[in-house]
Amino acid sequence: MKNTEELLKRLGVDIDAETLRLALTHRSYAYEHGGIPTNERLEFLGDSILGFSVTDTLYRDNPDLSEGELAKRRSAVVSTKALASVARQLNVGDYILLGQGEKLTNGKDKSSILADTTEALIGAVYLCHGMETARSMVMRLIGPLLHDAEALGAGTDWKTSIQEIAAARKLGDIEYRVTGSGPDHSRSFVAVLHIGGRAYGTGTGRSKKDAEQEAAADTCRLLREAGTLPVPGGSASPAGA
Incomplete structure (x- = not known):
């Protein structure tokens, strides 16, 4: 795996090597390496932390918005499109462990893979440092999208x-x-x-x-x-x- 020091600098938080490797292990890589653990459980955890962090911030910062508008904005900034854009800014794709098939189809730049890995990294930070640190990272990376009109458009059906x-x-x-x-x-x-x-x-x-x-x-x-x-x-x- 590529040296992850630069990735950790961009994330602004340390993650132990074992947990970080797990967060970056896509199921295609795991399948080709004897069914080792994938990042999907961390993704599940990170998704919940992401959703709560964004929801809490939206609720506190927008007392005049209706429930429907709050839900629309949350949907926009936690969407695959929005998370993938954050991952690209961090160059997350360069560090993801992928199977040969995904490598051949440029899996490191697929929005779905990038978004899922971002959620897994959030889950990893939570396991290593707890809720406040994970939430702080979420808002540092995702928070700016709450004021991005183009990103909010991602919530459109x-x-x-x-x-x-x-x-x-x-x-x-x-x-x-x-x-x-x-x-x-x-x-x-x-x-x-x-x-x-x-x-x-x-x-x-x-x-x-x-x-x-x-x-x-x-x-x-x-x-x-x-x-x-x-x-x-x-x-x-x-x-x-």
Whole structure:
């Protein structure tokens, strides 16, 4: 495994070598090395700590926001997209232990793997130092996204948005064409969104649902750039209307 000293500096906290290695062990690597433990239990733990830390901060800092708006903002900053962006800033992908299949498909830059590993690292910090240190790291790394308009857009249900837009603009029927690849223990999916028989956005994910959601988000981006759709939360209007 690559020397992790630089990663720990970026995280701003120390993690013992054994726990850190576990946090960075993807199931594809474990499968190829005799079924050794993976980072999935740490991911489960980190997900809970992340969710609580973000929820608590949102609740305390936004006394005037409704439950629905709080939930939307939480969903945005703990999304795969948001966590993967943080992981890329930290260069987490360079340290993840991956199986050969994932290496060949650039698994170190897959959003789902990056997001899961980030949660595992949060879980590792909790085990080594307790809740306050883990929460402090979460807010130092994730907190800025609470004020990032683009990140908050990640909480949008893009599939529903595209359905509404296609219906309102009479663009035609929506169809997601999804293909899967890889072994059963490490499947990945690619989705292409077609509207009225025309191909629009594409998306990838560890599940068909995630791939379709990314394809819908990409389609929204393409339509917005073409002038047929505003930023999330606005009112859509066709170009030239």
